[in-house]
Each structure stands twice: as structure tokens, then as C-alpha cells.
Amino acid sequence: MGTEAVWVPLVMAAVAGGTTYVNNRRTAKKQDRELAEQIKSRSKKQELADKKVNDLISETGASDAADEKGGILKQYLSQLKAAQPSAAGGIQVGGANQSQAYRDDAAKAAMGVEKFGARRADLLSTMDAAAMQRQGEGLDRANVGTEIGQIARQDQGDTFVSNTKIKGIRNNPWLDAIAAAASAYGGSYTGGGSGMPANGGIGGSGTGYLGWGGI
Amino acid sequence: MGGGSNSASQAAERQEQQRQAMITQGIAATNKVFDDPKREAQVQDVLRATREMYFDELNKQKADVDRQNKFSLARDGMVGSRQAIDTGIQTGEDYSKGVLNAERGAQGAANNIRMADEEARRNLQAMVMSGLDATTAGQRSSASLAQNLEAARAGMDVSAVGTLGAGFADMYKRSRDRDAERRARSDAQSIYNTSPTFGIFSPNVSGWGGGGP
Numbered sequence: 001m002g003t004e005a006v007w008v009p010l011v012m013a014a015v016a017g018g019t020t021y022v023n024n025r026r027t028a029k030k031q032d033r034e035l036a037e038q039i040k041s042r043s044k045k046q047e048l049a050d051k052k053v054n055d056l057i058s059e060t061g062a063s064d065a066a067d068e069k070g071g072i073l074k075q076y077l078s079q080l081k082a083a084q085p086s087a088a089g090g091i092q093v094g095g096a097n098q099s100q101a102y103r104d105d106a107a108k109a110a111m112g113v114e115k116f117g118a119r120r121a122d123l124l125s126t127m128d129a130a131a132m133q134r135q136g137e138g139l140d141r142a143n144v145g146t147e148i149g150q151i152a153r154q155d156q157g158d159t160f161v162s163n164t165k166i167k168g169i170r171n172n173p174w175l176d177a178i179a180a181a182a183s184a185y186g187g188s189y190t191g192g193g194s195g196m197p198a199n200g201g202i203g204g205s206g207t208g209y210l211g212w213g214g215i
Numbered sequence: 216m217g218g219g220s221n222s223a224s225q226a227a228e229r230q231e232q233q234r235q236a237m238i239t240q241g242i243a244a245t246n247k248v249f250d251d252p253k254r255e256a257q258v259q260d261v262l263r264a265t266r267e268m269y270f271d272e273l274n275k276q277k278a279d280v281d282r283q284n285k286f287s288l289a290r291d292g293m294v295g296s297r298q299a300i301d302t303g304i305q306t307g308e309d310y311s312k313g314v315l316n317a318e319r320g321a322q323g324a325a326n327n328i329r330m331a332d333e334e335a336r337r338n339l340q341a342m343v344m345s346g347l348d349a350t351t352a353g354q355r356s357s358a359s360l361a362q363n364l365e366a367a368r369a370g371m372d373v374s375a376v377g378t379l380g381a382g383f384a385d386m387y388k389r390s391r392d393r394d395a396e397r398r399a400r401s402d403a404q405s406i407y408n409t410s411p412t413f414g415i416f417s418p419n420v421s422g423w424g425g426g427g428p
Contacts, residue, residue, distance in 0.1 A: 035223035043230040046346055050237050053342050057241065060339065061248040065257050120271075126264035127324065130257050134331045141338060152347040 005189055012186025019179035023171045030169045038162040045155045049148045056144045060137050068136070069129035076121035080114075088113050234346065241343030249336040258332075262325035269317035277310050290394045 080087070088110040098106075248254075284302050288294050 032221070032223045036226045039223060039226040039230055043233065046234065049347055053241060054244070057244045057248060057339060061251065123264040123268045126260050127268070130261045130328050134328065134335065137335055145342070148347065155347055
């Protein structure tokens with residue numbers, strides 16, 4: 001044997017190492033790209049969820065008890081109007097043998113009953129409106145929570161698919177085979193072992209990208 | 216990993232920066248909503264309305280009781296007596312209790328609204344911070360909603376006012392009983408045409424026009 005006993009193993013070792021390095025690097029890049037896509041996709045979904053929360057905050061800021069009060073007061077007054085004959089029924093208005101003074105007082109009293117009802121309705125509607133407004137805001141929050149839940153579930157599905165893809169990205173087996181063959185060939189010149197590839201065998205990517213945490 | 220394989224970490228970094236900015240802005244926006252004087256004005260509206268409602272009811276009851284006391288004392292011939300003073304004291308004390316109960320109820324109703332607002336503020340901020348963790352946000356929303364319902368119930372609880380005059384009602388009933396008794400005696404005297412100073416139906420109340428010997 002001549003000098004080839006020295007340089008052939010060196011060249012073969014260089015070829016094996018270089019091939020393994022290139023193969024590992026390409027695998028890592030692919031995984032990195034896929035992971036970056038996953039993060040971008042999550043980011044978009046997060047932006048959507050953030051927008052919903054921002055809209056909810058704006059709606060809460062714009063909500064006013066006056067709307068609720070108007071609605072409740074209208075209903076109260078409507079019921080009072082329907083009940084007015086009964087409410088004022090105890091006051092005897094009119095009658096042939098009643099004096100004009102009595103009739104005037106009775107009419108005034110009936111009006112007083114009506115005014116009392118209207119005032120009480122106004123107070124009650126003011127008391128109810130604030131509570132009802134907050135009930136409405138609570139319902140809006142619950143609804144937005146549900147909508148965000150839907151986005152989160154979609155995100156979980158997409159992340160699972162993306163993680164599965166990342167798991168599937170492995171080293172090129174042909175390049176691994178070339179590296180293994182070169183290593184073995186170089187080893188045979190020195191009379192040594194078989195020379196295992198640097199990345200621990202065909203198909204082993206060894207980059208460990210999986211399990212990206214929550215956003 | 217080599218120097219070129221860092222697009223994922225760059226994307227993660229960008230996203231984290233966006234998230235932090237969003238949280239800061241969201242919390243500020245939420246605080247602005249709930250620190251708005253408009254919110255406190257709503258609470259003050261509730262306080263004013265509840266207070267007016269309770270005090271209207273209380274004052275109406277007080278006027279009724281004063282009138283009943285007046286007639287009751289007159290019927291019993293107790294005007295200017297020690298009992299009249301005692302009745303006045305009792306009425307005044309009961310009214311004071313009523314005033315305090317009414318104010319307490321009004322403040323409680325307003326406080327319920329304030330508490331609902333604070334709960335809503337915390338809930339919204341939790342939603343801002345939890346991001347896509349909607350389960351937590353949803354649970355908090357439900358809890359907050361329950362609180363709002365509680366606030367609504369408390370706000371409508373005006374029936375407490377009806378008990379303010381419970382003490383007066385008893386006094387009024389006793390007076391009416393005494394009045395009925397007196398009228399029964401009077402009727403019996405008319406039937407038998409007896410003098411109030413004689414016989415088994417002789418009245419034993421003072422202040423009566425024809426008193427005993």
C-alpha cells in the first residue's frame with residue numbers, strides 16, 4: 001500500500017462528515033421553516049382573538065344604561081296604563097249628587113295616582129337598568145369567550161398537524177447511506193471498524209424541535 | 216442548529232413582542248372603560264333612585280303611622296299623656312331604624328353595581344392576558360355573569376321597605392281593638408239606655424265625656 005492508506009481514509013471521513021452535516025442542516029432548516037409557519041399561523045389566530053377582545057372592550061365602553069332604562073320604562077308605563085282604571089277605581093269621580101269641589105278633588109287625586117305610578121316606574125327602571133346593562137355585558141363576554149374557544153380549538157388542530165409534519169421531516173436517507181458508505185470505505189483502508197455515520201444512523205434527524213409551547 | 220435556522224425563533228420573538236404590546240394596550244383600554252366617570256354616574260343614578268324609592272315608602276309609612284297614632288291617642292283619650300310621649304319615642308326610634316335600613320339598602324344596591332363593574336374589569340383583563348386560553352376566559356365570564364345576575368336581584372329587592380313599618384302595624388291594631396271595644400260599650404249603653412256612670416257597662420277609660428265618679 002502507498003500513501004492512499006493515509007489520504008483515502010481522510011477523504012472518506014471528510015466526505016462522510018460533510019454529507020452528514022449538510023443532511024442534518026437541511027433537515028433542521030425544513031423543520032425550522034415549518035415551525036416558523038406554525039408560529040405565524042398561531043400569531044394570526046391570536047390577532048383574531050385579540051381583535052375580538054378589543055371589540056368587546058370598545059362595546060363595553062360604549063354601552064349605556066339609558067338604552068335599557070328606555071326599554072324597561074316603556075314596559076312599566078304600558079302596564080301602568082293598562083292598570084290605570086283599577087288603580088284609580090277607589091276614587092269616586094262624578095255622580096249626580098256630588099259637589100263640583102269633590103269632583104275636582106277626585107279628578108286631581110286620580111291624576112296623583114297616575115303620577116305616583118309614573119314616578120315609581122322611573123325609579124324602578126333606573127334601578128333595574130344598571131343591573132340589566134351589566135347582565136348584557138356579562139353575556140357579551142361569555143359569547144366572546146366561546147368564540148375565542150372556537151379559535152383556540154382550531155389552533156390546537158392546526159398545531160397538531162404542524163407538529164406531525166415536523167416529526168415527519170427527517171434526514172435524506174440516500175445522503176445518510178452515502179455518508180455511512182464513505183465512512184465504512186475509509187475505515188476499511190485503515191483496517192478499522194465500520195465507521196458509523198455521525199448523526200447516529202439513517203433517518204435520525206436529532207434536531208428536537210417538537211413540543212413548542214403555548215403562545 | 217446553524218446560523219441560518221432561526222426563522223422560528225425570530226417569529227416567536229416577534230409574536231411575544233406583539234403579545235406584550237397587546238396586553239399593555241388591552242389593560243389600559245379596560246381601565247379607561249371602567250374608570251370612566253360615566254360608570255360612576257350610573258352607580259350614583261342607582262343610589263339616588265333606590266334611596267328615593269326607599270325613603271318615599273318610609274315617609275309614607277311614617278305619615279300613616281303618625282296619623283294612626285294621633286287618632287289612636289285621641290280615641291283612647293291619651294292626648295297629652297305619658298303614653299303619647301312613649302308612642303312618639305317609639306315612632307321616632309322606629310323611623311330612625313327605617314332611615315338607616317333604607318340608606319343601607321340603597322348603598323348596598325349601589326355597591327352591588329360597583330362590585331359587578333370591578334368583576335367585569337378583572338374578567339376583561341384576564342381575557343386580554345389569557346390570549347387563546349378561552350376556557351379560563353369563558354369560565355370567568357360565566358362567574359361574572361352570575362355576579363351580575365346577583366346584582367340585578369339585589370337591585371330589585373325593594374320589598375325590604377315593606378317591613379319598616381311592621382312595629383307600627385301592631386300598635387295600630389291594638390288601637391283599633393280598643394276603639395272597637397269602646398264602640399261596643401257605647402252601643403250597649405244606647406240599647407239599655409243606661410247612664411255611663413252606672414251598670415255593668417260602665418266605661419273605665421279616662422277622658423270620656425261623662426267620667427266616673
